[in-house]
Amino acid sequence: MKIIVVSKRHGSTRSFTLGGWTRALLSACIVGIPVGAATFAVSYLTNESSDVMTADSAVAWNDSLEEQKVDVEQARNLAEKKVAAITLRVAELQARLVRLDALGERLTKMAKLDNGEFDFSSAPALGGPEQNLDESSYAPPDFQLVLEQLGQQIEDRQQQLNTLEALMAKRKLQNDVFLAGRPIKKGWMSSRYGRRSDPFNGRIAWHAGVDFAGKDGADIVAVAAGVVTWSGERYGYGELVEVNHGNGFKTRYAHCKSNLVKVGDVVKKGQIVALMGSSGRSTGPHVHFEVYKNGRTVDPSAYIHRTNR
Numbered sequence: 001m002k003i004i005v006v007s008k009r010h011g012s013t014r015s016f017t018l019g020g021w022t023r024a025l026l027s028a029c030i031v032g033i034p035v036g037a038a039t040f041a042v043s044y045l046t047n048e049s050s051d052v053m054t055a056d057s058a059v060a061w062n063d064s065l066e067e068q069k070v071d072v073e074q075a076r077n078l079a080e081k082k083v084a085a086i087t088l089r090v091a092e093l094q095a096r097l098v099r100l101d102a103l104g105e106r107l108t109k110m111a112k113l114d115n116g117e118f119d120f121s122s123a124p125a126l127g128g129p130e131q132n133l134d135e136s137s138y139a140p141p142d143f144q145l146v147l148e149q150l151g152q153q154i155e156d157r158q159q160q161l162n163t164l165e166a167l168m169a170k171r172k173l174q175n176d177v178f179l180a181g182r183p184i185k186k187g188w189m190s191s192r193y194g195r196r197s198d199p200f201n202g203r204i205a206w207h208a209g210v211d212f213a214g215k216d217g218a219d220i221v222a223v224a225a226g227v228v229t230w231s232g233e234r235y236g237y238g239e240l241v242e243v244n245h246g247n248g249f250k251t252r253y254a255h256c257k258s259n260l261v262k263v264g265d266v267v268k269k270g271q272i273v274a275l276m277g278s279s280g281r282s283t284g285p286h287v288h289f290e291v292y293k294n295g296r297t298v299d300p301s302a303y304i305h306r307t308n309r
């Protein structure tokens with residue numbers, strides 16, 4: 001490209017020949033001016049419009065703030081509902097504990113246990129080595145403490161009641177092996193223990209038990225818990241059931257119609273062991289009842305008439 005410059009004053013001319021690079025620079029300048037102006041205008045406008053954008057984003061932020069407020073409010077409502085539920089649960093647990101305490105006290109009285117052995121009115125006794133906790137850095141919320149205390153109380157009561165139950169079960173067992181009552185449900189005593197005239201030959205003989213007369217087939221019951229050591233026919237006794245109660249005690253139920261237990265059976269107090277009959281040396285339906293203490297017969301009436309402990 002060639003550029004000719006004409007001077008007004010002298011009329012002289014000067015010409016320049018522009019090379020590739022200069023030409024490019026010049027055209028860049030020529031094109032650059034409107035582009036720069038346009039850029040300036042646009043940037044000016046954008047400056048103005050950037051103010052508009054800020055207002056928009058403020059609105060957006062406001063909106064998101066509002067949304068967050070709603071979220072926080074929902075979270076608070078949920079937390080409040082949870083706290084209310086926990087409070088309700090705690091109250092329920094406390095009510096249950098009160099009932100448990102009442103039950104415990106009643107059982108303690110029923111079992112005639114020493115005062116103080118089971119105290120359902122005091123707080124549980126607790127212990128254990130001190131754990132070094134920096135208390136200032138952590139303070140559990142109140143309800144958590146209450147829950148923890150309740151948990152400890154429940155644990156304590158549970159243990160006390162379990163022990164109490166075990167004690168009473170043991171006592172019940174002792175009661176069950178304790179000989180008492182009659183070997184029949186219905187009937188009457190027809191012959192006492194001791195010397196009497198034999199019903200078959202009229203001679204004076206020793207009656208080693210007591211007789212209870214009743215209806216044929218009436219129930220014969222064990223007077224205490226124990227293990228069956230004889231069930232079957234035995235000379236003089238007819239159909240006999242013998243029960244060993246431990247502690248040197250044995251009972252015999254004779255002249256049965258049929259035996260309902262077999263040797264080795266564990267029987268409960270009051271369990272029907274046989275039906276009344278007249279087997280063996282007998283004149284009519286009755287049960288001949290014997291009590292053995294350390295291998296010798298004793299008068300059963302002492303055991304028949306004593307009441308359960």
Ligand SMILES: [Zn+2]
Nearest residue numbers: 209210211288
């Ligand atoms: Zn008899």
